[in-house]
Amino acid sequence: MAAPSGIYEAKPKSKKIRTASGKARRKADTNQYGADQYGADHYGADQYGAGTTSGTATLRRPVRRKSRPTRLEPWDAVTRRRWANGIDWPVAIWIVVCHLGLLAAPFYFTWKAVAVMAFLHWLTGGIGVCLGYHRQLTHGSFSTYRPVRWLLALFGGLSGEGSALTWVANHRKHHAFSDQEGDPHSPHDGGLWSHMLWFIPRYGSAYERELVRRYAPDLDKDPGIHWLHRLFLPSHFAMSGLLFALGYFGWDTYTALSFVAWGMFVRLVGVLHVTWFVNSASHMWGYRNYETTDDSRNLWWVGLLAYGEGWHNNHHAFQRMARHGHRWWEIDVTYWTILAMEKLGLAWDVVHDVPARTKGSAFRVQGSE
Numbered sequence: 001m002a003a004p005s006g007i008y009e010a011k012p013k014s015k016k017i018r019t020a021s022g023k024a025r026r027k028a029d030t031n032q033y034g035a036d037q038y039g040a041d042h043y044g045a046d047q048y049g050a051g052t053t054s055g056t057a058t059l060r061r062p063v064r065r066k067s068r069p070t071r072l073e074p075w076d077a078v079t080r081r082r083w084a085n086g087i088d089w090p091v092a093i094w095i096v097v098c099h100l101g102l103l104a105a106p107f108y109f110t111w112k113a114v115a116v117m118a119f120l121h122w123l124t125g126g127i128g129v130c131l132g133y134h135r136q137l138t139h140g141s142f143s144t145y146r147p148v149r150w151l152l153a154l155f156g157g158l159s160g161e162g163s164a165l166t167w168v169a170n171h172r173k174h175h176a177f178s179d180q181e182g183d184p185h186s187p188h189d190g191g192l193w194s195h196m197l198w199f200i201p202r203y204g205s206a207y208e209r210e211l212v213r214r215y216a217p218d219l220d221k222d223p224g225i226h227w228l229h230r231l232f233l234p235s236h237f238a239m240s241g242l243l244f245a246l247g248y249f250g251w252d253t254y255t256a257l258s259f260v261a262w263g264m265f266v267r268l269v270g271v272l273h274v275t276w277f278v279n280s281a282s283h284m285w286g287y288r289n290y291e292t293t294d295d296s297r298n299l300w301w302v303g304l305l306a307y308g309e310g311w312h313n314n315h316h317a318f319q320r321m322a323r324h325g326h327r328w329w330e331i332d333v334t335y336w337t338i339l340a341m342e343k344l345g346l347a348w349d350v351v352h353d354v355p356a357r358t359k360g361s362a363f364r365v366q367g368s369e
Contacts, residue, residue, distance in 0.1 A: 101265030113262035128155030141322035282312035290317035308332030
């Protein structure tokens with residue numbers, strides 16, 4: 001069910017701050033994510049925010065919302081609907097196994113394993129999810145070669161967060177209905193729900209197929225992305241075997257087990273929760289540079305842990321921008337990596353800056369006039 005017009009809008013603070021209505025948002029969702037509009041149209045002006053979920057943004061001082069939106073359905077009705085088909089047991093078991101494996105870490109500690117964990121956290125979380133899944137595959141913040149896209153999708157899959165197909169589809173849906181009914185993981189439905197419960201209900205294969213068809217038709221046409229989708233679980237077994245072999249043949253059995261405990265389980269749990277904090281904490285706490293029609297916030301500690309993804313209000317205001325840090329103190333490691341790729345010729349058409357205001361643009365940045 002789509003939300004009625006304006007139900008989740010913040011009231012303007014001044015005449016310069018305007019927000020898009022729910023009706024305009026639903027229309028933008030149809031235009032932006034329609035199956036025919038990928039490529040140049042999909043990654044065109046609408047992805048900067050004109051007519052998308054962010055409405056009009058104005059650079060301004062941080063503000064607090066004085067009230068929260070009302071529900072369209074009672075809490076118990078929403079809960080029953082979401083859990084009507086029970087639990088998605090493969091997903092639930094995967095999450096439990098990742099966390100149980102974490103318990104072995106204190107018994108197999110080596111500093112070499114900590115170093116492996118830190119490197120793989122950056123490779124799978126920073127490069128795979130933040131740079132690959134999010135800025136390239138979801139929003140087209142830059143262009144690159146198809147084999148590089150596949151490599152980024154492989155690293156993203158090794159984060160444990162699912163394949164690029166489902167990750168990108170869910171994230172695009174989040175932007176289409178951000179903090180409205182239809183958002184897969186809004187804190188309006190509870191902090192724990194937005195953090196890690198939202199993917200536990202079983203929605204069924206028909207829902208998953210429609211989700212991908214509706215929100216990720218470009219990836220659905222890519223055979224390489226489908227191949228990586230099928231290899232999601234086998235790739236983790238292969239990674240575990242590679243880490244064990246590296247520790248065993250390089251040192252000994254204890255080191256091999258430490259590489260698996262820290263390089264797999266500690267790293268997986270760390271990447272998972274850091275990404276989930278972007279969905280939950282960055283819509284609950286922090287400051288806002290821009291007026292948007294959702295509750296996105298810039299949260300410094302998520303910004304640091306998530307390689308720049310925690311400057312979430314900036315991102316919701318200008319979704320296609322490769323640069324998420326818009327003020328000098330907003331460190332964005334992922335953007336630095338994109339800059340390095342651009343220098344090496346591995347990235348081009350990089351969206352560096354807030355787009356200049358043009359006639360008919362929905363965004364006005366304070367001080368630009």
